[in-house]
Amino acid sequence: MFREAARKRLKILKITDGRAGHMTVSDGVIEAIKKVYLVEIIELDIKLRAKFLLSILKFILKYQLMENQFSLNDWYIKLFYKNYRKTDKKIDLIVSTGGDTLFANIWLSKVLDTKNIFCGTLKGLNPKYFSLIISTSEQNVTNSIKLDILPTQMNAKKTIELAERFCNEKKIKKDEKYFVLLIGGNGSGYIYSKDDYKYLVDSFMSMVHKYGAKAFITTSRRTGAENEKSMIELFSNYNEDIAYSVFFNKNPEKVVPVYLELGSVIFVTEESGSMISESLFFKKPVFTLYPKKVKEQKGYKRFLNNLIDKKRIKRFAIGSDLAEVNLNTNDFHYMEEMPIDYLAEKIKPYIEDMHQ
Known part of the structure; x- marks a missing residue:
């Protein structure tokens, strides 16, 4: 051509x-x-x-x-x-x-x-x-x-190889059920408080436990060292339900593609269009999570609404009880053309x- x-x-x-x-x-x-x-x-x-x-x-x-x-x-x-x-x-x-x-x-x-x-x-x-x-x-x-x-950019073959290596090095069992949580921070009009992060940790981990899954967790650069410090303590209450965690400002390990390859359900804080876009490549249920305080930006709102209308994502307030979220994959329309x-x-x- x-x-x-x-x-x-x-x-x-x-x-x-x-x-x-x-x-x-x-x-x-x-x-x-x-x-x-x-x-x-x-x-x-x-x-x-x-x-x-x-x-x-x-x-x-x-x-x-x-x-x-x-x-x-x-x-x-x-x-x-x-x-x-x-x-x-x-x-x-x-x-x-x-x-x-x-x-x-x-x-x-x-x-x-x-x-x-x-x-x-x-x-x-x-x-x-x-x-x-x-x-x-x-x-x-x-x-x-x-x-x-x-x-x-996403190289499917390379990602699979990275996932294999990750499982071997970290002693991760590939056949278990994994829920992914990608945590960002302030940006695109989204402002996260300490309470938001606390609700996020407790609600997500309650859902992981309810479904008998294990959690893959990573923060990002914009999360901030202080917020990470608080979350490390919060997540320590759920160590048995966590398969692997990365706190980016403490140890910037690049695990997102591997997580998305191994996970069955993906949760991502909503301020990051790049994290949402990357998640959608893997044709799995993607749930976006937003804090109490959001200064709406019209362009970004249209971007999210387009994905919602096409049933690419579902969005929830961080204060929601995620344990009640319906994880039925039939409710999503995955992308046909990359x-x-x-x-x-x-x-x-x-x-x-x-x-x-």
Whole structure:
């Protein structure tokens, strides 16, 4: 199908902010491009020096202060980002995910005089700064592709191998019933209190015990060390029902794909679109959990409602009695086409237009 186009090789600069959820989405976009073209990847892992700088960067873009030659010097981007290094290669395309990479994506597209793709929401920025926007929310512009879920890269064969190794190393029995709990933290308008985390631990573990299952648990970077400290103590009351647990800020072990492969039911805190998207790849019941305090963001709300309407997920308040949740898998409609395959079809004409 793509034989003629595949003769062309693209040099892609992948800008990352070091966050696993964002990196796997960028990898998913590049994987979709690989179905159409040969690809060489150059990585640039940068860190925003401080969060408040995002407001300054938005101001710069809003008033088009990056349009002059003065702003295109390397020192300009180094004011805002750590670890920046200039590439000496000719770049055909830039790909990045996450708000912290927005400015670097735009700046480098100007400096390198190349096209750029951003995956995520624009945070109020003008779409004109991007050649293509890939998002789970409708952008209402011609240079965008809307997906139901993020195109997270997932290698099924490799995941199965990792699960086998995990079971052997950790003495985990593959034939037992496992419930997965992916715990995040504040973000996307969701604000978690200590009570939320306490309710979450007690309610989830009561459900695990009721169904005679074992728990796979992991927190994430955004959970925070203080919240983890409290939860370690709370989970210690349920050690007999826990197969394995990871507290990311204490010991950042990457176990999510393995958990999702081995688990039969998945629970995930609702603020993370990337964790929800990754969970849906495995075609298992996915329940999202939200705290008492949520400052609704319209785009993210539409993303969740779309998944609910299509019966991809079910959502519950953290204060709910999860032991009463109906785990009937017939209530879910699993994805038939993976987003990377769908994206490969949709992205082809955009890439062709970029490089005519």
